[in-house]
Amino acid sequence: QVQLVESGGDLVKPGGSLRLSCAAAGFTYSDSYMTWVRQAPGKGLEWLSYISGDSSDIDYADSVKGRFTISRDNAKNSLYLQMNSLRVEDTAVYYCSRDPRRLPHWGQGTLVTVSS
Amino acid sequence: DVVMTQSPLSLPVTLGQPASISCRSSQTLVYSDGNIFVNWFQQTPGQSPRRLIYKVSNRDSGVPDRFSGSGSGTDFTLKISSVEAEDVGVYYCMQGTHLPFTFGQGTRLEIE
Numbered sequence: 001q002v003q004l005v006e007s008g009g010d011l012v013k014p015g016g017s018l019r020l021s022c023a024a025a026g027f028t029y030s031d032s033y034m035t036w037v038r039q040a041p042g043k044g045l046e047w048l049s050y051i052s053g054d055s056s057d058i059d060y061a062d063s064v065k066g067r068f069t070i071s072r073d074n075a076k077n078s079l080y081l082q083m084n085s086l087r088v089e090d091t092a093v094y095y096c097s098r099d100p101r102r103l104p105h106w107g108q109g110t111l112v113t114v115s116s
Numbered sequence: 117d118v119v120m121t122q123s124p125l126s127l128p129v130t131l132g133q134p135a136s137i138s139c140r141s142s143q144t145l146v147y148s149d150g151n152i153f154v155n156w157f158q159q160t161p162g163q164s165p166r167r168l169i170y171k172v173s174n175r176d177s178g179v180p181d182r183f184s185g186s187g188s189g190t191d192f193t194l195k196i197s198s199v200e201a202e203d204v205g206v207y208y209c210m211q212g213t214h215l216p217f218t219f220g221q222g223t224r225l226e227i228e
Contacts, residue, residue: 044208044219044220044221044222045157045165045208045210045219045222046219047210047216047217047218047219059215059216061216062216095164095165100212100217101147101153101212101213101217102153102155102167102170102171102212103155103157103165103167103210103212104167104170104176105167106164106165106166106167107164108164109164
């Protein structure tokens with residue numbers, strides 16, 4: 001079955017950087033679009049970014065464009081989110097998923113806290 | 117950006133009674149291939165979101181048949197035919213047609 005396991009969340013100061021990872025299994029990873037979604041504490045869901053299987057097609061929400069970079073390593077079945085210039089409002093649980101238009105499967109999420 | 121407006125935001129329901137959640141989009145959601153990428157998710161307390169319905173009305177494997185989705189144009193609905201205790205949580209609609217993909221604000225279902 002499909003498994004998505006996020007990691008890398010931590011407490012970081014405003015202006016700092018963090019790299020999240022997502023380990024995928026149970027489907028043909030290299031053929032799959034992948035995506036990141038986040039949820040601030042007590043708030044709703046926000047789509048952040050997607051990447052195509054060959055990394056040729058990438059897009060971001062305006063809220064993270066220029067600060068976050070999505071990437072993948074198909075040899076390792078892994079997805080990444082490099083987060084720079086972090087702000088307090090980036091505090092959230094970050095989820096990875098496949099198929100950004102349909103989001104059929106979700107990981108357990110990883111918590112990023114941005115605070116001084 | 118497409119705005120997805122859910123109503124109600126809070127939904128108290130008696131066990132065994134039906135429930136309905138509305139989701140209205142600010143634009144029509146037909147993709148270039150003819151698909152309508154409207155999905156519904158359930159998030160129970162302390163858990164990750166779980167998809168219930170995809171492309172308006174297709175129920176995911178393992179989802180009880182008391183859940184159904186419908187709609188067209190800019191109006192979409194999630195219905196629960198007979199609410200059970202395990203249905204407590206927050207329900208989100210989402211559109212995956214137009215970038216950036218967007219979610220509704222969420223509807224909190226509680227048992228009266």
